[in-house]
Amino acid sequence: MVVASGAFALLIGAVFILLVFAIREQRDSARRAIRAQEAISAGNKLEKLAIDLETGVRGYVASGARPVFLQPYTAARQAYTGQGRELTSLVNDNPKAAGTVAKIRSSIDDYVNLYSIPMISLARDRIDVAKSVIVNGTGPQRIQAIRSQFQQLFDSERALANKRTSQASSRANAAVVIGIAGLVIGLGAVFLLALYLARSIVRPVRDVAAGAESVSQGDLSARAPDERSDELGDLGRAFNTMAASLEQSRDEVAARTAELERSNAELDQFAAVTSHDLKEPLQTVTVFAGLLDRDYRDRLDDSGKTFLDSILAGTDRMRTLIRDLLEYSRVGHGELQCEEVPADEMLERARDNLAARIAEKGASLTSDPLPTVSADAKQLSQVFQNLLSNALKFSDDEAPEVHVSANLFPGEWRFSVRDNGIGIDPSQAERIFQPFARLGAAKEGTGIGLAICQKIVEHHGGRIWVESRPAAGSVFHFTIPDSGATEGQQPETAPAGVGA
Numbered sequence: 263m264v265v266a267s268g269a270f271a272l273l274i275g276a277v278f279i280l281l282v283f284a285i286r287e288q289r290d291s292a293r294r295a296i297r298a299q300e301a302i303s304a305g306n307k308l309e310k311l312a313i314d315l316e317t318g319v320r321g322y323v324a325s326g327a328r329p330v331f332l333q334p335y336t337a338a339r340q341a342y343t344g345q346g347r348e349l350t351s352l353v354n355d356n357p358k359a360a361g362t363v364a365k366i367r368s369s370i371d372d373y374v375n376l377y378s379i380p381m382i383s384l385a386r387d388r389i390d391v392a393k394s395v396i397v398n399g400t401g402p403q404r405i406q407a408i409r410s411q412f413q414q415l416f417d418s419e420r421a422l423a424n425k426r427t428s429q430a431s432s433r434a435n436a437a438v439v440i441g442i443a444g445l446v447i448g449l450g451a452v453f454l455l456a457l458y459l460a461r462s463i464v465r466p467v468r469d470v471a472a473g474a475e476s477v478s479q480g481d482l483s484a485r486a487p488d489e490r491s492d493e494l495g496d497l498g499r500a501f502n503t504m505a506a507s508l509e510q511s512r513d514e515v516a517a518r519t520a521e522l523e524r525s526n527a528e529l530d531q532f533a534a535v536t537s538h539d540l541k542e543p544l545q546t547v548t549v550f551a552g553l554l555d556r557d558y559r560d561r562l563d564d565s566g567k568t569f570l571d572s573i574l575a576g577t578d579r580m581r582t583l584i585r586d587l588l589e590y591s592r593v594g595h596g597e598l599q600c601e602e603v604p605a606d607e608m609l610e611r612a613r614d615n616l617a618a619r620i621a622e623k624g625a626s627l628t629s630d631p632l633p634t635v636s637a638d639a640k641q642l643s644q645v646f647q648n649l650l651s652n653a654l655k656f657s658d659d660e661a662p663e664v665h666v667s668a669n670l671f672p673g674e675w676r677f678s679v680r681d682n683g684i685g686i687d688p689s690q691a692e693r694i695f696q697p698f699a700r701l702g703a704a705k706e707g708t709g710i711g712l713a714i715c716q717k718i719v720e721h722h723g724g725r726i727w728v729e730s731r732p733a734a735g736s737v738f739h740f741t742i743p744d745s746g747a748t749e750g751q752q753p754e755t756a757p758a759g760v761g762a
């Protein structure tokens with residue numbers, strides 16, 4: 263491209279110089295042709311003066327030397343030297359004509375000095391003799407000779423003028439031709455440049471853009487041409503490297519996801535099998551501990567009774583743990599039974615299940631109108647139940663006040679369960695969603711409720727997180743994608759918060 267631009271600039275420069283040269287030549291030739299015409303006209307004037315000299319002398323003699331007839335002669339004699347000088351200056355660019363003019367001027371001088379002056383003084387003195395001399399005198403021959411020299415001069419100057427005129431017109435033609443050639447070269451170069459741009463720049467850039475479009479639509483196998491060694495080749499290679507690394511990352515992510523799914527499934531399987539298998543020995547221990555309690559408690563001393571109570575409490579806790587573990591491993595297995603469910607009804611179901619606890623705690627439970635969402639009814643009511651149960655469980659001395667609301671954000675509904683309980687240290691806000699994670703203050707529970715909520719919400723394509731501070735109550739938020747089933751709501755524009 264750089265070489266082509268250089269060659270083009272040189273070519274245009276050469277055309278421009280030639281054009282200037284041709285125009286100058288044309289102007290000089292035209293000027294010289296005009297000068298030759300001016301020389302001819304100055305020659306004509308000089309020739310007329312020479313004729314005036316002759317006719318003046320003749321008229322003077324013929325009139326019997328009357329001074330008035332000498333006037334044309336006198337005027338011509340005064341003027342011819344100056345006219346001769348002008349003619350000389352006009353032909354100084356033509357040596358041949360300059361020679362002829364020199365001859366003419368000396369012939370006129372000779373005519374004046376050697377012929378006319380003696381003839382006039384002879385006429386003054388002896389008019390008769392002068393009259394007879396003038397008839398046979400050399401005056402006419404001299405003038406004739408001068409006129410034929412003029413003829414030569416005019417022929418030569420005319421030829422010169424013609425030559426210069428045709429030179430000027432051929433230079434003008436050359437200028438036009440050079441101008442047109444320049445224009446054609448310019449247009450050709452513009453066309454070639456456009457072609458070059460289209461082929462070498464626009465097309466590769468379009469290829470990269472098409473590749474980027476394909477990549478953005480998910481086809482990571484798209485590649486751009488990268489054979490060139492210039493910047494566009496660099497662009498193509500950079501794009502290909504990016505697409506290849508994206509493709510590799512996607513494959514790695516897919517492989518890791520598959521691996522994760524497999525190990526999760528194995529874990530769930532393991533949890534299910536283990537908890538199931540643990541049930542039987544636990545049952546044996548529970549039965550025998552129960553028998554021991556019923557038939558042998560009276561015979562045990564105080565320490566024995568304490569040990570027995572610990573065994574009974576341990577088996578109870580073990581049973582709860584196994585039940586929750588089974589529950590956790592069951593959630594997320596199999597396809598979701600999604601349907602359009604009114605969240606109000608799901609909350610109501612949870613409230614019914616917790617009616618005894620609510621009454622026992624003297625809790626007040628309020629809610630805004632909730633939307634209809636596409637969800638698995640049983641699992642959605644389980645989420646409400648776990649969150650409500652925690653709000654009741656982790657209350658302080660005051661009667662629990664729980665409020666449930668829902669807001670529409672772009673593409674999703676955000677449900678919020680607010681309580682006035684003991685609150686949570688923000689540094690623990692993520693940990694509490696892990697299975698079996700319980701905070702120091704928790705006296706009851708196995709730490710599996712929120713882990714189940716997270717599993718359910720994420721299976722529905724949503725997120726769950728908590729906003730809380732110790733002794734300031736907690737707000738648990740979770741989102742469910744908007745199915746559009748609830749109309750007449752405008753989405754809020756605030757960001758939808760951070761997922762747990």
Ligand code: ADP
Binds near residue numbers: 711
């Ligand atoms: P559990 O099933 O034992 O209730 P969760 O997984 O539901 O366990 O909760 C984990 C821990 O998070 C609880 O032990 C408690 O410390 C804390 N927590 C959960 N909900 C609340 C709440 N509403 N207020 C204060 N702490 C809470």
